[in-house]
Amino acid sequence: MKYQINIEGGFTGIPKQFEGEVKLDKNKEREMLDAVAEKREDHSHLRDGFTYTVKFTGDDGVYESQFGESNLPSSIRSFITDIQKSNG
Amino acid sequence: MCTKAHCFIIPPYLLEKLAKHGNNSCKRALNDSARIVERRRSSLNNLLLRNEAEGNGDRFIYDSKNQFEQRLELVRKEGQDAIEDESVNKAYDTSGFVRKYFQETFGLNSIDGNGLDIISNVHYGEAYNNAYWDGDEMTYGDGDGREFTDFASAIDVVAHELVHGVTQFFANLEYQSQPGALNEHFSDVFGTVIKQKYLEQDISEADWLIGDSVVTEEFPGVAIRSMKAPGTANDFDTQPDHMDNYYNGMGDNQGVHINSGIPNKAFYLSCLEIGIDDCALIWFETLKSLWRTADFNDMVETLVSTAQQLISENRISENAVEAISNSFSQVGLTPIVV
Numbered sequence: 001m002k003y004q005i006n007i008e009g010g011f012t013g014i015p016k017q018f019e020g021e022v023k024l025d026k027n028k029e030r031e032m033l034d035a036v037a038e039k040r041e042d043h044s045h046l047r048d049g050f051t052y053t054v055k056f057t058g059d060d061g062v063y064e065s066q067f068g069e070s071n072l073p074s075s076i077r078s079f080i081t082d083i084q085k086s087n088g
Numbered sequence: 089m090c091t092k093a094h095c096f097i098i099p100p101y102l103l104e105k106l107a108k109h110g111n112n113s114c115k116r117a118l119n120d121s122a123r124i125v126e127r128r129r130s131s132l133n134n135l136l137l138r139n140e141a142e143g144n145g146d147r148f149i150y151d152s153k154n155q156f157e158q159r160l161e162l163v164r165k166e167g168q169d170a171i172e173d174e175s176v177n178k179a180y181d182t183s184g185f186v187r188k189y190f191q192e193t194f195g196l197n198s199i200d201g202n203g204l205d206i207i208s209n210v211h212y213g214e215a216y217n218n219a220y221w222d223g224d225e226m227t228y229g230d231g232d233g234r235e236f237t238d239f240a241s242a243i244d245v246v247a248h249e250l251v252h253g254v255t256q257f258f259a260n261l262e263y264q265s266q267p268g269a270l271n272e273h274f275s276d277v278f279g280t281v282i283k284q285k286y287l288e289q290d291i292s293e294a295d296w297l298i299g300d301s302v303v304t305e306e307f308p309g310v311a312i313r314s315m316k317a318p319g320t321a322n323d324f325d326t327q328p329d330h331m332d333n334y335y336n337g338m339g340d341n342q343g344v345h346i347n348s349g350i351p352n353k354a355f356y357l358s359c360l361e362i363g364i365d366d367c368a369l370i371w372f373e374t375l376k377s378l379w380r381t382a383d384f385n386d387m388v389e390t391l392v393s394t395a396q397q398l399i400s401e402n403r404i405s406e407n408a409v410e411a412i413s414n415s416f417s418q419v420g421l422t423p424i425v426v
Binding site for chain 1: 219
């Protein structure tokens with residue numbers, strides 16, 4: 001699965017971009033794609049929270065969505081944390 | 089004549105016009121209405137109705153234990169002794185310093201003026217390079233250790249986040265475009281004022297940097313932002329210091345952390361002319377008079393009228409209006425003084 005993640009905003013205001021490809025088993029990949037496809041509204045008073053723009057390209061198409069701190073699915077957050085660690 | 093009761097049935101666009109003409113009742117109604125709508129929508133969304141806080145401005149420090157969860161474990165609360173965790177103690181001490189500054193300087197009882205409890209979450213997430221205010225509480229990451237360190241340990245970061253709370257309760261500036269840049273500006277203003285008080289510096293000794301103590305030696309810069317020289321704090325710093333270089337893009341909520349450099353520079357220049365204490369008072373009183381959609385010109389106009397009022401009460405220097413006008417003219421925002 002190909003991924004493209006843009007993180008912007010935050011106290012630092014310094015944008016970060018991660019792009020690459022990972023091998024996931026079919027169930028895990030489905031879970032990630034479903035998480036991105038699900039609409040979650042964010043009406044919070046967040047100030048200095050990050051904005052996460054996540055784009056996944058799987059076998060069956062392209063999935064893209066934008067999240068804030070308060071509505072980022074935990075599976076996506078874990079994925080981003082792992083990506084950040086591996087880029088460290 | 090517009091009473092508070094009448095204002096609630098007046099459409100928002102009319103309230104905004106009346107607020108711009110100095111009607112404080114309408115400004116309050118406008119901000120309160122928006123806040124109530126947002127809170128109700130948020131509460132319904134979470135299936136949780138939150139009660140209005142009636143605390144004593146007490147501090148509560150939670151340890152997120154490097155998970156992405158808030159209020160995971162309460163580790164220190166108001167009046168309790170220090171513990172072994174320095175991040176916890178720093179968050180406790182610095183949030184207390186900010187609370188004391190607003191209490192002693194402006195008579196403000198906690199963030200909301202009504203004794204709201206001050207809740208902090210430290211050690212949030214893994215290698216999390218951020219600190220934020222979420223409408224109710226502060227949350228701080230430890231940083232990744234490569235470029236950033238503990239955000240809870242920095243007085244200017246803590247003050248910055250707490251002042252997002254103050255702004256929410258007193259002006260509720262929306263978080264995009266110019267109102268959003270003003271929201272960031274007020275947090276940087278009081279972040280830097282409180283940092284100078286904390287370090288017992290005067291303006292000639294101060295570095296006017298924001299977030300200098302959360303960056304490591306590996307970080308390509310000396311801080312996150314500079315009030316004195318916006319755009320120079322690090323290799324990624326794109327803050328303008330003049331309206332000629334205003335950012336018009338869509339990123340960062342239309343540049344809330346970028347265009348704040350323009351009023352930030354004007355604040356620095358104003359402080360050089362009339363001192364940081366006069367400026368802090370003018371800016372705080374101005375914040376109380378602003379409204380949700382206020383832009384840069386509204387801000388300058390309100391600063392001038394606020395300064396005129398404070399001069400008439402002999403509370404600030406007589407040259408404050410001239411100093412503010414000159415400072416904002418230097419960043420491309422020339423006020424009309426009547």
